Structure formats: structure tokens, C-alpha cells
Amino acid sequence: MAETISSEYYRAEIAALNDEIKDLSERLEKSTQPKIHDKYDPFDNPTEYKGFSGDYSVIEPRITEPGYKIPLTPDYEERSSLTHWYGWGATCVLLRTLLALAVTFILTFAAYAAIKLVSPDISKEVRRSYIENSSILVGINSITLTVINVITSVIGMKRAGIRLSSVLRTRDLGANSIFQYCLIGSGIWYVSTCAVKGLAVLLRSVGMSIAFSPVDQYISRGLNLAVFAMYTCLLAPITEELFFRGMLLRVFSKASQRFAVYASALFFGLMHGNLPQFILAFLMGLFLGHITLKHGSIIPAAGVHIFVNSLSLMSEILRRQLRGTDFAVEMVLIVFAVVGLLLLVILRISDRIPRTTPEQHCRGTSTAAGSVMFVITVTVLLLRIIYALFRQSI
Template identity: 35%
Template structure:
């Protein structure tokens, strides 16, 4: 019985305590933060985690979920405050310059904010502030050295180009899947919600959207999800961390179209981060995906016929070339596996981390609410 409960006595590597050859040891943090005796001479790793180990594992899962929950609350509060303060500032300025204000002034201001660069700039500011702030705060509390997230090991230019091609391929595949799911929901009498990224405003609004989509989102979202959250959720298993970071990245978008894309791409980005011990290639892949979408939107607003030609030709190239890259990647590489001991320390403990569960439920509820509003 004792032989079934423990490994052979010996020295345990605290950065690979489960002796998993499929993981990148350099990506892992010291497991002695979770199980202090792991570095003791002759210590053996139990098959089932004791209460102390379970408590410490759940503590990190709670921290990951808690930071995402704090991020959710902070973005909504700050956005609400900003959208309340700006109309007041504008009304004070207009009263000083024009005197009395029209009866429909609130409507005028609301339309101005929504249809100008101000709305996009405010959103970009909120996510820049919250994504970066939660990332730094989470890394501090989890004792994650920020510099360790930018080491970028064993990455060549051809490999980086392959990752970019895979990202665009997954973007195309997710669009097809989203269309299929959307058709099924519509036939079932359910509405779907998709954010509007059309470019029909001023040049300033266009610049704000490009800045937000192509710079703020790729950098700050990767800091939060592949920087802090992936690292925390990978304390036991890199495989578990990859799928959890992809899942919550998907849920955070609160709509089917983006949810499918962000989950598939999230798995790729999580794998890249753990393999190369860096979020820099993740930022580049994220930038490529968002920039391609923005380019298609720009062309569509400029010349619809040219946009259709570009989209059609590029879609064929991306789907055919991406399929080749995808098959090659499946043959040559694979996601990290779990050892039996790791499997016993992941999902069943994460279910008890209430901030994770609550954050997921809030995002799912919001997505269903948006669908219901669209259906109405």
C-alpha cells in the first residue's frame, strides 16, 4: 500500500516535482512555495495531496480567480465613473460658453461620446489601466518575477512565423465555427451577440480604434492572461494552466464569435508561453491576428470590392497554408501532458476555488444576457 502512495525516495526537483518530461522546467516556479518539504532529502511525493498541499494549491487558484474577479469589478466601476464624469465636464464647459442647454442635452452628449473617438479612447484607457494594474498586483502577490515572463528561449524566426500563421488559421477556423453555431442558435429561436467593429467614424476615431485593437489589447491582455494568470494556474500543471487561461480568456469576451476564437488561440498562446518561457511571442501572434482583422475592416470601409478580393484571396492562402502548418505542428509538437499525481491536484481542487467559479458564472451570465437582449 505504501508503494502505491509514494514515489521512490530520492531528490525531487522543486521546479519539476512531478518528474514530467513533457513540461518546460524553466517555466515552472519553485514548488516548495506550495509544499515546503519537497526539497528535504529523501522526501517522497504522495499520490494524493495532503491538506496542507491542497490548501496551498487552492490558495494560488483563489489568487488567480480573485485577480480576474477584481479586474471585472474594476473595469466596470472605472468605466462607469468615467462615462458619468465626462458628461458633467462637458455640461459645465457648455454652460460657460453657451449659457442655457437644450432639453435633449443628455442625449446629444451620449450620442457624441458613442460616435466619437472619445468612447474608444475611454475604453482603451480603462483596459490599459486595469489589465496592467491587475497584472502587476497579481505578480506581486503571487511572487512572480515580472522579468521571468520575458526571457524568450529557443525561439527562431521561422518558428515565430509559423506561430503567426497558425494564429491566422485558427482565426479563420473559429469564424467558420462561430457562423455554424450562430446559424444553429438562430434556427432554435435564440439571438446572438457580436460586437460592432465597423469603421465609419472620423480619422481620430479610427486612430483610437487601431491603437486599442492593435497595441493596447495584444500587449495588456497577454500580460494579464498569459503573463500572470497562466503562470498562477500552472503551479501544478502547465497543461491545466494552458486550458484554464484559454477558457477564462474566452469567457471574458462574453460572446460566441470572439469566445470561440479566443479559446482556440488561447490554447496556442498558452503553449507558446510555456514552451518559450515568454509572453513576447504571444504578443506578436495576438498583434498579427488583431491587425489582420483591422486591415480587413479598413479595406471594407475604403473600398468594398477591394476588401472582398483581399479577404477572399487571403482566406484561401491562410486556410490552405495554415492547414499545412497545423498538421506539421500536430506531428512535431504537442501540449504538455499530466502525470497521474498532477491530475489529482488540478480540476478537483480548482472547483473549490470560489473566485474562479464566481468569475466564470458572471461572464456566462453576461453572455446569456446579451444574447437575450439581442433576441428581444
């Protein structure tokens, strides 16, 4: 009996040793095999949101070759491919801006000519005043920007191989998250507004001035608020998110998601064409870009964008239309801002914008600066803001 137990025990020990030897052999074999990078996470960055940036083998085909090591700085072919995509994203931004200006000018001129044809006896000043103080101009702007946002988004997405379903497919998003994001958005908006007011005081001390918001001129001129509200609170948020977070963020995220967040936020701010809205749009763009990465969809960003624009418009209307409501409105906004900023701090502690590896850092801003179209677009939009600033001061 003792001999039987002893032999069974030894056989079990030998079997266990054989399994351990097999396991060690497999590990050794794997360790000696050339490493193959994951083409959807080639830089092995655990802070990034996997699957958002797309297939990096489109940029660097050698990434799928066994044993290929990503160099610290990109070689000529890889850099050229990256600058091509950075330039393409910037081209879409510039195309959007120029098309909007051109089409708006043409339609406004057509409206002016139509009024002249119908009422030839009306003076030039009266025709101009009618167009500016009716819903014609805001209607032209709303329709033009909505259509052009969609067209340039589709062009950019088609060229980059981005499917519409991929920018709408949302993960890990609930009503509670949307509510928190809206409060955070209100906090960013309120702080940005306070910063702009402080900047306005500083600029006035040197003889310059800035217009706070286009909302002021639309309300004060008695334009059709329904048309303006429809665009500002619904059409603009949806179509702008489709362009900036649906298309541009993905185009810029091929090598670094962090760079994509900052670059898309920069263009989002510059696109607004004036200093006050640049400050708000840039800061808001950072947050909207982050939650788009996190959830893989433009839906949460569009929801926040709609809420913030609606809050901004409603607060301005209440202040202007209901006398004595300034204090109450301000208190509500302050409460929203405080709660939102606290939630933002909590979010930043638990979930930050992705960091970059040294290899990704060398493929971000420094590489984008080598794209002629990227530099041209930033320069043109920046000069537009500077021109608007000096024009308001004259």
C-alpha cells in the first residue's frame, strides 16, 4: 500500500514538473520571438483610449513587421504621412471658414439685390438696415454654417475613412454622466466669461475694447430670436461637434490623443473669430475632446454643447427682458459653476486627458509644425481674431 501511494505521489510530482517545464519553455519561446506591435496601440500607452485613433499601419506600414522598433523620432516617410493628415485636418478647417464667408457674402448680396428689385425706391441705407435688423442675416448665417459644417465634415471623414456610425457609437454613458458633464460645462463657461470680463477691463486700460458675445447684438437689434436660438442651441452644437470632435479629433489623433485634444480645441477656438469666444471655445474644446475620447462618440459632447449654449442664451434673455432678475440669474449660474468645477476636479483626479510617450511627443506639435497647411490655417485664423480685436477698438 505504501509503495502504491509512493509511486502515485512521484508520478504526480513528475507530471507537475513537466507542466512547469512546458510553461517555462513557452514563456522562453515567446520572449525570444520578435515583438509585433498592436497597430491600434503601437506606442503601448495605457493612458490612451484604445481603438479611437485607428490603424497606425496606415501611417507606418512597418509597424506590423515582427521585431520592428518604433524610433524616438519619425523618419522621413512616417513624418510625411503624419504631416499629410495634420495638413488635411487643417485644410478642412480653412475650407470650412472660407466657404462660410464666401457663401454668406453671396447670399447676403443676393438678398440685398432682391430687396432692391422689389422696392427700387428704397435707399441703400434703408435696405442695409432692413437686412441687418431682420431675421434675414441671422437666417443666412444659420443655414450657411449648418450646411457647410455637414459638408466639410463628410468630406473630411470620407477622406480619412471615418464612418458616421463610429462617431455615434457610445460606450459607458449614462444619464448621470451626461448631467455631470453639463454641470462641468456650465462651470467652464462661467469661469471663461469672468476671465473675458477681466480681460476687457485690462484692454480698456490700453484703449482697446472687445465685444462679449454676438448674443448681445442679436437681442439688442430685435432679431428673430427663434431663428437664432434654433441655430445656437441645436444646429450649431450638433454640426460643430460632428466637424470638430467627429472628424477633426480623429484625424489628429493618429499618433497622439493628447495632441488631438489640444489641436482640435485650438481650431475650435480660432474658428469663432473673436477673442472672447476663443477663450471659451478653447477651454470647452479641451473638455469636449476628452469626453469624446472617453466615450468614443460625439453624443456626450453634443449634449454638453447644447446645454451650455442654451444656458448662455437663456441667461442673457432673462437679464435683458426681465428687470430685476440679474441677481437671481447670477446666483443660479454661480451655483452651477461651483458644482461644475468641483465635478471637474474629481474627474481630473480619476480620469485625465491621455499622456504621451516620448515617441508620441515627437510626433505631435513639432511634426504638425512641419505641415504647411497646418501653419497657414492657424496663422490665418489668428490674424482674423487680431483684426477683429483692433476693428472693435477703432
